[in-house]
Amino acid sequence: MPRLPQLQPSAEYSTLRLAKLQPSAKLKTWDTRLSGRAGSTEGGLLPATTPSRGERSGMATISQTSTAYPYTRRSQSQLVSRSLRLDSQIFSLDHEELSSYCLRGREADTSTGPVPASGAAALNTEEEASPMETVPPHLLQIRAMYSTRPTKTEVEGEESVPLGESATTPVNDMAMTAAEDLLQGQPDEEWDEEAMLKRELAKLHTGEDVIAFFAKNGSNSSVKFVYCKRKEHVDPTEFRPYDLEVISELMEGSTVSTAAKLGEHFTISATGVVHVCPGQQSEHMSLGDWMHQCLMYNVLTSMNFFKYYIHGKVFGRWKQHSRFTTYCHARKLLVRRLFLSKPLFVNPLVKIQSLMHEVESVKVLNIGSNTYDLANFEKEQAMVRSSTGATGTQKELEELHNQIVAALDKLVTAVSQSTEPQSQELQPGRPRMKSMVQEKKEASDNARRHRLAVHDKKMLGDCVRLVDYMFQACLAKVVINAAVEFFQRVDSSSKMFSISVAFGEKNMVFDPCLEDFIEMLFKLWRASVQVVNGIPSLLSEAHYAKHLTHAVANSQTVESILNNNWQFNHYTAAVRERIQADINTAQKFSDKHFEMFRRIHDYGNNWDEKAYVAAASAQDLASEMSLMRDFQSDLDKYKQHHHVGIIMINGSNLRESLQPVPKEGLTAMKRGLEDIARKKCEVVKRRFDQANKALDVRPTSLTAFADYIKAFNEIKNLEPELEEAREEVESMYQLLRQYNVRVGGTELENLEFLQAKGSEFAERKLNEADAYIREKQDEQVENLNAVSQMAEEDAKKIVEQLRSGCFVTLGHLQTPEVVMEELGAIQALVSKLEEKALNYNEYQVLLYVPVPFEFAEVDKAKQLFAEKLKLWTLASDWKDQYDTWKRDDIWRKDEHSKFNVEEMNKKVLEFSKTAYQLTRSLEGDKVAQDIRTQIDEVKSNMPCIMDLGNPALRDRHHAKIKQEIEWKHPSSQQVTLNSLMSHKVFDKKEFISEISGIASGEFALEQQLQKVVDAWADLLLPIQQHRREQWILGDVSDIITQLEDTFGLGSE
Structure with a gap:
């Protein structure tokens, strides 16, 4: 397969x-x-x-x-x-x-x-x-x-x-x-x-x-x-x-x-x-x-x-047909209600429409191309709106209103007549020429025309209302056109308003200012609206009331229409904003442009001629005069008019206010400089004359010769200053010549004399004085050495005197005031020697001595005198203070008690320190050794004295001390340091120290206990009501806390 x-x-x-x-x-x-x-x-x-x-x-x-x-x-x-x-x-x-x-x-x-x-x-x-x-x-x-x-x-x-x-x-x-x-x-x-x-x-x-x-x-x-x-x-x-x-x-x-x-x-x-x-x-x-x-x-x-093309096409055809049907229906309704489709309304409405155009052409503002002052602009616009003149806006509108009313009356009459029945009676004997059918047709036509006439008559009210609306719209259009024209004028950026400028505190100030322009615009539009709003409405005519089917009480006025009109509000706001913007721009321009002239304005405001000329120096006047020249140069370049948008800045008044400042200031400064130059010339001339006279003196004694050398040196050092002063005087007169000031003859003579004295001083007087000083210098040096040796001999005598006599006798410690008097006499001699030594040292410097002389004995006498004075001053102070301490009650504790062991201890230490220094500087002086021994003895007993003066000691402690020292005086007698010393109190130092320590401990314990007492004294026991007759303790946390603190203090 x-x-x-x-x-x-x-x-x-x-x-x-x-x-x-x-x-x-x-x-x-x-x-x-x-x-x-x-x-x-x-x-x-x-x-x-x-x-x-x-x-x-x-x-x-x-x-x-x-x-x-x-x-x-x-x-x-x-x-x-x-x-x-x-x-x-x-x-x-x-x-x-x-x-x-x-x-x-x-x-x-x-x-x-x-x-x-x-x-x-x-x-x-x-x-x-x-x-x-x-x-x-x-x-x-x-x-x-x-x-x-x-x-x-x-x-x-x-x-x-x-x-x-x-x-x-x-x-x-x-x-x-x-x-x-x-x-x-x-x-x-x-x-x-x-x-x-x-x-x-x-x-x-x-x-x-x-x-x-x-x-x-x-x-x-x-x-x-x-x-x-x-x-x-x-x-x-x-x-x-x-x-x-x-x-x-x-x-x-x-x-x-x-x-x-x-x-x-x-x-x-x-x-x-x-x-x-x-x-x-x-x-x-x-x-x-x-x-x-x-x-x-x-x-x-x-x-x-x-x-969906078919659906859309069907829907489109339906929509088109529906719109056409709606259009036909609206057209039919419009034909029934449209006035222009009525023969009786056409001609009158055309006439009224032409009058409406005339109403629109009326001018409520007259704005030209020239430049206005704000006040003149307001006056001109007020004249345009005025009803008194032949061409006033209000009068023109009233005439046009009357013409519209007349045309509307004709329309009302014609429509009213059309509704009247027409008589068609046959003349007698004239046969009837029409058939019944024609008569019925004519009757039907007449009835139809009568119905149309009645319908037209009913439309008269709407027609009157329409004409009134048209008239109000035209009146509103008049003001709107004025606003548009005003806006176009300001939008062209050509100069329209002129304002003056002046200096304010920080910025430039305009006249008129921005607020004035805003107020002008408000008044201008309000007046314009009032003009058109003052024309009566057609609906207010009495003979039209029967044709009006609705009340006219709620009808709008022209003012309300304009207030709600976006175009009017837009252009008025635009005009206001444009003027405001241009003024702000002009403000910025003025602040920048006129800033260079503000210094002239401020200078003029702060100028005080008298005070300035009295306090000013020559240099100040010279600089100020140069400043005035600069001011004048700036004013020469001043431009009076500036164009910023629609604003023309007029600076003429500002220039006129600034012009006097440099002119008057320069005049006053010239006078002041001339006065200063004259006075300065007198002073400098006098100084040169005094210097020449001082240099002409020829002294012979040592002191006079030294003073002459001092004067020569001072004048030599003042030479640049004198030359500068002379040049200053000459420059002031030269400056006056530059500013074209004519100087008098006396002033010229003084100036020439000053120049002559100055030349003599610089060329001859100084040289002659210098030659004389060199000639006599060696002779005066020998004289100086002789007097210096004599001062040394006098100083040796004062030293020998301070080392003998009462100044080294111990017996005078009990009477130090005697020694202080002797020291006062020696102090005068030491002062004279010190002064001579200082003068002779100064002469050595003036005479240029090669090997200065040393005043060793003078310095030794001065030092020894200072030490002796300090020693006997210490002895006097110690005697006075120690006697006072021994007399005061040591145990008296009140506001009258003057004994203070702390202060005593401090002063004893100071005395001991001073005595130690004196024994070192005055070695071998018995008085110094004896006073130191006395002070040291008291110093060694000071711990015991401080224990005796312990503030914690009470009467019981005093009693024990008295018992110990075997006090024999009555208890009421004052316990002084002297009495205690007589009872050999210093032999019981250890016992007194022990009693003082015990007293201090007891005193500290008393203070702690007092704190506890004070703390519990302010503490309340919190008890609150439990029942009607029963009270219980409240919150005891504060008591417990305080108790713990008290235990803590006890343990401490």
Whole structure:
């Protein structure tokens, strides 16, 4: 039995169709694996050698565990290993290209190549190359290939059906069924080719099934064509010309002799599709074109435009007819209500319309191209609106209002007359010339005209209201046009308003300012609205009231219309914003441009002529005069007018206010400089005269000669200053000449005298004085040495006096004031010697003595005097202080007590330190040794004294101490240090120290107990009411805490 034919052509066609439906897919044919097993030849085709019958009989059959197909003669000739190239040309394949996949087997017959393995070897190779596998990929792809029409996803560009997933269509079911039958056959079962063909033909139901059949088998099949007809659909409105179904009668062998009996039908073959229609020429189309057109038709019919074209066309015609019907109805209603369709209303309304145009042309503002001051602009606009003039806006509007009322009265009269009955009485004796039919027709026409006239009369109220609305609209248009004209004028950016500028505290100030412009605009628009709002409304006329069917109390005024009109509000706001923007820009420009002149303004405001001239120096006046010249130069470059938008900045007034500043300031400065120069000249002249007189002196004594040298040196050092002062005076007079100031004769004489004195001083006086000093210098040096030696002798005498007499007597320690008086007398002598020594040292420097004289005795006397003075001052202070301590009550503790052991200890230490230093500097001085001994004795007893003065001592402690020292005085007597010393208290130091320690401990304990008492004194016992007559303790946590703190203090 022959083997089953391979499905390779069908797989190639399926792959091609998948490429059309899914252009982005990357596909390969399923038999590439087989071509790899069998080897390949040039061009990628399998070898054409056909196996023998024995080899075919030895081939393995299809098994359940392998998906490899056996090699038959047909399958080997049709095996193709090829990968499709997916590009834009894939959709242009025709039937010949599709058939080429079926003809590859024949073309391969002429090729040569090695003979593939057969029999068991082929089976083993096949099993090694292909282990347990599932269904081949191309069979899974077939389910997605053959669909009746593309899915919505494919048409609209959404994600297509993935490979391996199938659509449930008859063609897909047929393909899968055939493939599954092939795979599920028994291993030992063999299929007959004719039976297989019949089986496939029995499954052909639609045109696409037939096309798939011929695409698979090509022209090698015994079936050359198949008859098909259009598929009948249940819905008659659905048109599917490419949906075909197989004529089953012809497939089953029915005897239909001619095509005419079939009617319109199709024949599908491997070469294409033929459309047969009786009485017309047949049409042929290749399979590729048929499939392409079918695909395109499915795509187009899935689009909403083509899908719902008929519905849309019907709906469009209905909509057009409905709109036309509505239009006709509205036109009929408009004819009944339109005034211009009424003959009686046409001429009066045309006349009224012309008057309305005149109303619109009335000007409520007169804005020219010239530049206005704000005040003049307001006056001019007020004159334009005034009703007193011949051409005032209000008067013109009132005249036009009267003309409109007159025209409207004529209309009312004409319409009222049309409603009156017309008399058609025959003249007596005149026969009737009309038939009854004509009379009835005329009567009917007259009645119709009367009804129309009555209807027109009822419309008079609406007509009056319409005219009133038109009039109000025109009045509003007058103001709106004025606002538009005003805006166009300011939008042209040509200068319109002139403002003056002045200096403020920080910025420039405008007159008028921005607030004035805003107020002007508010008044301007309010006045304009009031002019048009003052014209009475037509509805307010009394003789129109009977024609008005509705009340007019709620009718709008022109003012309310303008207030709610967006155009009026827009342009008025635009005018205001433009003026505001230009003024702000002008403000910035002025602040920047006039800033260079602000210094002149500020200088003028701060200028005080009297105070400035009185305090200014010559240099200040010179710099200020230069500044005034700069001010004048800046004012010469001053530009008076500047154009910024619609604003013209007028700086004339500002320049006039600045002009006097440099002029008046320069005049005052000239006078001040002249006065300073005159006074300065007098001073400098007097200084030169004094210097010349001082240099003319010729001293002879040492002191006078030294003073002369000092004066010479000072004058020599002042020479640059004097020369500078003279040059300054000369420069001031020169500056006055530069500013064209005429100087008087007296001032010129003083200047010449100053120049003469200065020249004499520099050229002669200094030189003569210097020569005299060099001449007398040696003589004065000898005199200096002599007086210096005399001062040394006087110092030796003072030293001998300090080392003898009362200054070294111990008995005077009890009367130190006597020694202090002697020291005062010696201090005067020491001061004179010190002064002489200083003067003589200074003279040595002035006379340039090569070896200076040393005043050693003077320094020794001065040092010894200082030490003696310190010693006896210490003795005096110690005596006074110690006597005071001995007299004070040591145990008295009140505000009157002056005894303080701490302070006493501090002073004793200071006295001891001073006494120690004096014993070192005055070595061998008995007075110093004795005073130190006294102080050290007290110092050694200070610990005991401090214990006696312990503030912790109480009366009980005092009693013990008195008992110990055997106190013999009454208890009421003061306990002084002197009395204690008389009882030899210092012999009981240890006892007193012990008592003092005990007192300190007791005193610390008393303080701790006092803290406890104070803490418990302020603590309340928490008691709260439990019942009517019962009380209980409350929260005692504070008491417990305080108790713990008290125990802690006790333990400490």
